[in-house]
Amino acid sequence: MDAFFQALCDAVGTQHVLTAPTDMAPYLSDWRGRYQGKARAVVRPGSTQELAGVVRACAADGVPIVAQGGNTGLCGGATPAEDGRAIVLSLERMNRIRAVDGDNNTITVEAGCTLAALQQAALDAGRLFPLSLASEGSCRVGGNLSTNAGGVQVLRYGNMRELTLGLEVVLADGRIWDGLRGLRKDNTGYDLKQLFIGAEGTLGIITAAVLKLFPAIGQRATAWLAVPDPAAAIRLLGLMRSLCGERITAFEIIGRSALDLVLRHIPGARAPLVGGADWSVLIELSDSAGTADLAAELEAALTQAMAQDLVDDAVIARSLAQAQALWSLRENISEAQRIEGISIKHDIAVPVSRIPEFLERAQTMLLEAWPDVRIVAFGHIGDGNLHYNLSKPEKLENEDFIARTPELNRKVHDLVAALGGSISAEHGLGQLKRDELVRYKSDVEMEMMRAVKHALDPAGLMNPGKVLGAVACAPSGLFRAEK
Amino acid sequence: MDAFFQALCDAVGTQHVLTAPTDMAPYLSDWRGRYQGKARAVVRPGSTQELAGVVRACAADGVPIVAQGGNTGLCGGATPAEDGRAIVLSLERMNRIRAVDGDNNTITVEAGCTLAALQQAALDAGRLFPLSLASEGSCRVGGNLSTNAGGVQVLRYGNMRELTLGLEVVLADGRIWDGLRGLRKDNTGYDLKQLFIGAEGTLGIITAAVLKLFPAIGQRATAWLAVPDPAAAIRLLGLMRSLCGERITAFEIIGRSALDLVLRHIPGARAPLVGGADWSVLIELSDSAGTADLAAELEAALTQAMAQDLVDDAVIARSLAQAQALWSLRENISEAQRIEGISIKHDIAVPVSRIPEFLERAQTMLLEAWPDVRIVAFGHIGDGNLHYNLSKPEKLENEDFIARTPELNRKVHDLVAALGGSISAEHGLGQLKRDELVRYKSDVEMEMMRAVKHALDPAGLMNPGKVLGAVACAPSGLFRAEK
Incomplete structure (x- = not known):
């Protein structure tokens, strides 16, 4: 066993360093089956200290780290690259509820806790944790934080970002930042937790969070x-x-x-x-x-x-059963679309006021380009967020449909950009939309993101190839004006 | 006129570059009269483009920039240093409402707009902008953003951070970042606006914002x-x-x-x-x-x-007049305390659940140390935020009271820290609490903040000496683990 593996085993115990192909397999592809990666090992720490030991070992040997929660992401953000250089760092053993503070309306949870377990812990305390997603039984808090998850109740309670008061993060050099503050007001310097929320593990690894609770629904x-x-x-x-x-x-x-x-x-x-x-x-x-x-x-x-x-x-639903029947119509759209056949999915947002214009222009444009394409549009209109999907024309072969994906994506995303919108409202970028990003963000914004990335992960070992792609060189001096 | 002043005049017009001592005086001290600074000039741009021209001129000549809005801050964050090297950049001419989007419930305003004018514009559109502060007639949106202002309605609507959807910022090198998106959901990379909110002008200069509106109060x-x-x-x-x-x-x-x-x-x-x-x-x-x-x-x-x-x-108030009478009791506390004599002010937050423990332990500790000191406690208990002030014992001379300020601050702030709290809940750090910060933040957090500062303002020209103090050297490699 080489020194690196020994260091991993020292950090978490040999039984939690998986290297057999069958043991590793579930961690190496995403649940849509769209991405397949390789890894040196899958490492499953049981505590923040153990996890920090793993990161220190990786930092010392220049080994990339792909953090993974419930592995339910839609953009390949938790799947390692095909080069096999990285380890996958699974948070699933770090699933404790650390504390509930009823009077403060906060809960402190580890990143590997499933969303459903978090919801239940809130309920047990007579409170509501409002984030609600289709994958809530298996997605985990660390992934919810790292993708700034949304869902059906954002209109009232906000995204995961708005639900977060404090974070504990293991930084790229293996040090632990204890930012687990449960404060509604704190203006003592830069709000660093905001950087890690939605960063998809590219700046550090979220290990725990203090989250807001709300009164239970009566x-x-x-x-x-x-x-x-x-x-x-x-x-x-x-x-x-x-x-x-x-x-x-x-x-x-x-x-x-x-x-x-x-x-x-x-x-x-x-x-x-x-x-x-x-x-x-x-x-x-x-x-x-x-x-x-x-x-x-x-x-x-x-x-x-x-x-x-x-x-x-x-x-109007007259019973809980009737209400559930209405909701199941909404919640089964994706499943029904899957049964119908393959589709091209867009997770877009525009200002709420521009939703009608988006729908009208997108339909005109797409039907002009392809009269047979079937538009399946639905979503969180109260947040300006639509799942604007295109189903395959019935008689077309899958591969012919897939071949036109880039062209259709381009049309939809260009329109979104023209309307001041976002090409990823609630799913993140991962690998899927990483390269699209460069088209729609200004140079100055890309440069700022790279500067932040370089400041917190100068060696580029945190989930490389996600969000920003490779950050090869130091952006030092980018923000100096020419003399 | 030297080349630097010529560049300023070229950028904004000669009449908006103030250099006469009487013209500059109002911009060189804070409204509490606690800080007095000097400046090369006070520059008053009329647009984002003009402001960017000023920043480029300063970047080229290594001139520090102190951005200033309504100059109502409580911590000296908008007052230049005594060395006179900086310019003060006043945003007061940039006070336009750029757009109101009723269906999207957003308003786009320039940073120099007063909070009261913003509230009125919302009202005119049949909406509510909920931020509400004692200084709302004269404080400006840029300052509200840069200090992440709070106030009496945070419990329901959140701090300024939660009210912000997009920003326009002039960066340290004079480039303009157009992040004026009015989206409720946008997960396309790092949420850069979060860095500038609450940064007190140390990372860049906020020139405009897209803010959330709410239904008017019925x-x-x-x-x-x-x-x-x-x-x-x-x-x-x-x-x-x-x-x-x-x-x-x-x-x-x-x-x-x-x-x-x-x-x-x-x-x-x-x-x-x-x-x-x-x-x-x-x-x-x-x-x-x-x-x-x-x-x-x-x-x-x-x-x-x-x-x-x-x-x-x-x-229970039975009329609007009765409600206003109740509110005026709350709102006049600071004024009454000022009339009574000098006081030491603490703007602290702890978890809501720990407020009773804080009040009890603080009182015991302070009265033990000084039986005559008068505790004046009030505040936003729903946010865990107290204004915990100490009034001078009646027979004591002012200077004797002031002499004990550091000792009393230390006692109160140490207790706040022990309870997981914040020494600046809603006022920011400025110059006043900059040096205290180092005592209460971990080394790793200070280092992360300095890394961010260096990434976005490598020359250290953005409001130097505020929040973090001088950032002398590049933190490059700090986040690399030892080999």
């Missing part, structure tokens, strides 16, 4: 609405905000083709309204107080909306 | 409560949260000595409750919907709180 009201068009949906959002304020917890738009796929492929799925509108909205109100009558409040607000022609038809 | 309910002790106030906050959710907009604690000072010195101030409690709470609910009966909701919640012995007595 009551919900859920409705499915047929709306005339996306512009009406945006105006409806404004009206509902003025009438129901922050009780609006979710506001999702679903295009006809997305709903049709669910009705076709998901057993038991039933259309919530007769007639079938081109555009539907799923809205949910919630309140910590159990006493208010949210269903009545929602009904009154929708009556006003109908009078203003913002809603054509509506059904 | 209804408020305000009450003044006598509570048994701070621990009861914390439990009350938890109860009110579960009963009233996010309608709780403010939750302030006022110690008896603070209220007594207001009643003694402020004309027209009247005690809201008979008897006089050791601790009072000012609570406000608000809602965008005008239809709910918030006063009834508040009364019902307070009835429950009384049954649980969390509130001894309460008065």
Whole structure:
């Protein structure tokens, strides 16, 4: 055994340094099966101290580190490169809830805790941790932080970034930064935790976090609405905000083709309204107080909306089962689309006000370029975030569809950029969108990011090839003006 | 005129380069009169392009730059050093509202816009911009951003950081970073705007921002409560949260000595409750919907709180005038304290759950050290943020009191640190707390901050001597592990 492996074994114990191909396999590809990498070893530390020992060993030998949580990412951010130089550092053993502080409304968790376990710990303490994602049973907090995860309740509670008060991070040289502060106000210098949130493990490895908790939900009201068009949906959002304020917890738009796929492929799925509108909205109100009558409040607000022609038809769930049935229509879109066949996915955001323009221009442009392509649009319209997917024309071969991916991506992303939007709203960059980034960010922004990367990871060993790609040289002096 | 001054005049026009002592005087001291600096000139650009020209001229000649907004800061962050090497760069001419996007709930403003003008622009658009501070008539958005300002509504809406979606920044080399995105979700690399928020002008100069707007307030309910002790106030906050959710907009604690000072010195101030409690709470609910009966909701919640012995007595404002009278008791504390005589101010935060322990231990410790010192404690208890001030014993000379400031600061700040708190919750560091910082931050955190500073301002010309003090040498290689 060489000295490097000995150092890894010394840090975490031999049984937690995996090198057999069958042991390593699950860690070397992403769950979509899109990326396949190689690694020297998969190392599974049980504590921050152990993890720091691993990083020190890697720093000493110049070995790249790919941190991995639940391995549920959509952009290949947690899959090592094919050159096999890196180790995969799995956080899955670091899954403890370290503390719950009810009066401070905070919870301190390790990065390897699953999102579902975190939600449950909050519930056990009579609180809500609001982040909610399709993969919550298996994704882990470190990944949620490193991708600044979003989901269906961002409208009310914010992204993972807004839910975070403090971090513990192992830096690129193996030192531990204890930033586990549970403070709502702290203006003592640069807010360093912000750098690591959303950095996909390229600046350091998040090992624990102090997160905000909220009052538990006492009551919900859920409705499915047929709306005339996306512009009406945006105006409806404004009206509902003025009438129901922050009780609006979710506001999702679903295009006809997305709903049709669910009705076709998901057993038991039933259309919530007769007639079938081109555009539907799923809205949910919630309140910590159990006493208010949210269903009545929602009904009154929708009556006003109908009078203003913002809603054509509506059904309000009268039971938890009915509410779940409405939500399952929304949540099964991706699964239905998978059954239907392959698709090209775009996770985009534009200002909420420009959603109608985006949808109209994108459709015109795509159907001009390819009359048979099927647009499946849905998403978190309240955040300006759409999953704008393109399903394969029925009679086309997969490879012919895939061959046109770059062209279609380019069209969609160029339009997003023209509207002041983002080509990755909530999934991150990973490997998938790393090279696209350079097209849409200004030179000065790329340079600032590289300067930050160089400042915190000068040897470039933290998840190399993700987010920024290789940072080969020191950007020293970039920010000096010419003399 | 030398070449440097010519370059300044070329950039902004001669009339906006002030050099006469009387013209420069207002820009060279802070409004508390605590710091007095010197400068080569005060330069007042009218646009981002002009400002960038000034920064390029300074970068070329190695001239430090102190950015200044409304000059209302409490820590000397906008006052130049005494060596007179720097220019003061005033943002006051850059005060335009660039855009309001109602459907996106965003406003784009220049950094020199006053907070009051921003609030008014939001109101004119039927929206709320929630940041609210004592100095809102004269403080400016750039300063609010650069100090990550807080205030009385953070509990519900967050600090300035949480209210910011995008920034435009002139970097240390004079290039302009256009990060004016109005997106709720954007995960395309490092969130660079976070670096400039709260950096007090030490990394670059914020010239404009895209900020969040909220539904206008339709209804408020305000009450003044006598509570048994701070621990009861914390439990009350938890109860009110579960009963009233996010309608709780403010939750302030006022110690008896603070209220007594207001009643003694402020004309027209009247005690809201008979008897006089050791601790009072000012609570406000608000809602965008005008239809709910918030006063009834508040009364019902307070009835429950009384049954649980969390509130001894309460008065709910029955008119806007009554609500304003209650608020003026809170808002006049600082003024009353100023009239009473000099005081030592601490702007501290601890986890909300540790507020009672902080108050008890601090009082015991201070009265042991100095039985005559008068503790005036009040603040944003819902954020864990207290203004923990010490008023001069009546018969003591000012200079004898001032002489003990370092000793008392040390005691209070050491206790704050022991409780996991912050020595600057919402005022920043500036010059005032720069040297204290080193005592309470870990070496690794100081080193990370210096690395970031060096990455973005390698020549150290951005507001030198603030936040971090002088950053003399490049931290290159600090994050490399020893071989």
